[in-house]
Amino acid sequence: RKEVEQDPGPFNVPEGATVAFNCTYSNSASQSFFWYRQDCRKEPKLLMSVYSSGNEDGRFTAQLNRASQYISLLIRDSKLSDSATYLCVVNIPRVTGGGNKLTFGTGTQLKVEL
């Protein structure tokens, strides 16, 4: 089983639609969670962190369910500029020696169309 699994893409949605991405992780010791955005042939950039209480940033809402080991990202009123790949990222602590490892999902491609 992969450490981080995401919905397969691509998601093709009309402008203005609401779209949701899901992600599950296997390591219950995971401590922190993020959604990154990656544009074609560019580096990943942080979109938002994900907190246990859920958090919102404008049109974007992230949720975390630790019991189910599940993370979600909701995008409302999608724009053409939202077209990108969205990567679910889980920060897994190392057992010994300190530090941690950011583990990425495969990513879900979103295409917003007119």
Added chain:
Amino acid sequence: DTGVSQDPRHKITKRGQNVTFRCDPISEHNRLYWYRQTLGQGPEFLTYFQNEAQLEKSRLLSDRFSAERPKGSFSTLEIQRTEQGDSAMYLCASSPPTGSSTEAFFGQGTRLTVV
């Protein structure tokens, strides 16, 4: 520019040659990561440094791969005897020493093509 810097941005090499990539992290960041990404996949973890110590190395990293961070600042990733399967984007990321919840900042990557 105070972001993560990678050099070169692109590298084309013949199979069997050695290549070396460099990463300069954000100056106050003590954590440094290397990832590899192929088309349609998310970044795959290769190795992790905390200061100059290499704390973790993925099983993806065969003995042809070696990474160093000699003074806890910049890092190099060397691939010896390159193979066509090594063609990928190699991404470096850094994060500050303020707990495990801190995001990582990525460089623009080095795109390797082995011909």
